Structures are given as structure tokens and as C-alpha cells.
Amino acid sequence: MAEDLVLDTAIRDWVLIPLSVVMVLIGVLRYFVSKLMRSSQLPDAKALKEGQVIIRARNLKSGANFIPSKSFRARRVYFTNEENGLLHVPKEQAQNAQAQMFSDPNMAMDMMKKNLSMLIPQSLTFAWVNFFFSGFVAAKIPFPLTQRFRAMLQNGIDLSSVDVSYVSSRSWYFLNLFGLRGFFSLILGEENAMDDTQRMMQMGGFGFDASRSLAAEKDSLDIIQHDWALPKIEHRAEQVLRKLLR
């Protein structure tokens, strides 16, 4: 290293440690606030029923090979027949469900609350860091990096002569933001672990359509090749029972 910067210990005491502690505490606070704001809406009876039917169909699918083919076929007909099978959805009803989903304000509200509880603390901390700690070197990462990383790690310092491994406080904030995720999953349980990614997923599934997944489940049940895995189980059971009796 060409020139070693000497960092003031006051930076450690008043920037590095407080910043990290605040990040952790804000993460914890966010977790509890989002837990409080999670509204427990009453589930719709019809949607619940459809969900249960889907789960039952999936169970049948995964356990298909453990029942005799006759029983499997009977169950499959029960789920998929075209007149009154559980998974069969009439056409016009399907359209209705979708329209209803989009007009439901509760859902959008919930989504917005979740997003806000994520966005507000983040922007607040970012503003706080920017206001108090902008423009000086706060830490040094223990490995060398190429010049490309300058923009990422020395956000807020415009000096090209400083070694790239020195980190500005704003970038230390970003490092914390990403690196603490694992730590949160340890102290807050798994609910928080995949929070952000899961929220993205939920957003993707906004237009979740029960009738469509019913139809998909129906198709996958229809194409199952049944192959009974336990053809000799009765003999075996008989042997075992006889052995027990003896």
C-alpha cells in the first residue's frame, strides 16, 4: 500500500460502531412494526376451499404410487371429471374471479403497507447517514480491490488518490444493508430471512388466480402415469402379522 491513512479513533467510536448498531436496531424495529401492521383479514371461504382442494390434489399426486391403481383412478375421477369434479371450473366463473381479485382494495392496501414498512426505514436511515456522516473515510476493507469498485465503495468521496479499499461511511451503510441479512435471519428467525425476495415474489403473484391453478392442477393429475409401488405389500403385511401371532 502506497500510503496508509491513519484513521481517528473517534471515527470508530462515533461512526463505525453506532452506524452498525443503528442498522441492527432498525432491522429489528422494522421486523416488529411489520408484524404489528400485518392485518389479519378474514379469509374468504371460497378461496380457502379452493386452496384446500388444491392441496388435496397435490397430496394425491405425490402419493399416487402408494395406492392401488383402482383407488387412484377413482380419486382422479373425483377430482378431474368434466361435470362435477372438484378441480373443474366453469368458464364464466373463472372470469369473474379474476375481476373480483383486481377490484379488491384490501389486497392492494396490504401490499402497500408491506412495501412502506420496507421503504420508509431504509430511506430514513439513508438520509440520516447522509446527513451526519457524509464525506469521510470510515473503514478499510481487508482485501485489495480494483479501481472499478471505487464508485461503489467510496460513494461520497471524490478523491482518486485514496486507496480503493478505504470505505466511505455511506458505502459502509450499504455493506451493512446487504451483509446483515444473514445476521437478522439468525436473531429474528426465518420469517425475516427471505423477506425481501419473498415480497418480490408476492408482488409477482398479485394477480393470483385460483381458477388457473385449479386448472393446472387438474392437467397435471390427468397426465400422471400410475405405477403402483407396493404390489406385494399385502403379502408382506400378512407375513409380518403371522410372525406377530406366532
Next chain:
Amino acid sequence: MAVRDDPRSSEKKQSDDLQTFNAENLQSNMRSIYYSRTFLSIVGGVVAGIFGFTGLIGFVFYFVVMALASLGFAAKAKFSHCAYFDSWSRIVVDGFLGGLLSFVLFWTFAYDLVHIF
């Protein structure tokens, strides 16, 4: 070594050389592996920082710790992965790089606290 795999929550059902898994138990095993790895990466980061590893040695240290963790998981599963997981990669590969960011953060933090200031 903090291998907190829970053998109680795993089960093995055997029926005519057909292996089946209880999905929930499999998931719980994977979760405990994930927790162990996260925990290890954080502790490893702090240790690396206190020892003052710099540059490549630190990353090598991380990979050594993770490899040891894999070995530990395998030992905990009594080297018969099929009792608890559906493939070897669950023990050896999964989450190998997931803890890297946490490791780097805690490495930097401890290194700065101890050596820089």
C-alpha cells in the same frame, strides 16, 4: 463446531427400495444447515478480522470454514446422506456462497476495530 442439525426431525421410510421423504422434515434439515452456515460465516468473519487476515488469506479462510462445515454436516448425518437429504449437494454445496456477504461484513468490522484504529 456448531452443527445444530436435528436428527430427531428427520426420518427415513423405506419401502421396496423406494426412497420417500417427508418434505417438511427435509426442509427443516435444510433450514438448520442454512442457520449453521450463516452462524459460521459470521463467527468466521469475526475470527478472521481479529486474526488480521488480509487479502486472499481471508477468503481462503472462509472456504476452509465452509468446507469444514460440510464435513461436519456429513459427519452429523453419519455419512449416510440419504437418511436426511435427497442428495449430497444439499450438504456440500448448498449455501456455500450465501454467507460470503455476511462474512465480508463481519470480517471488515472486526478487522477495522482491532487493527485499523
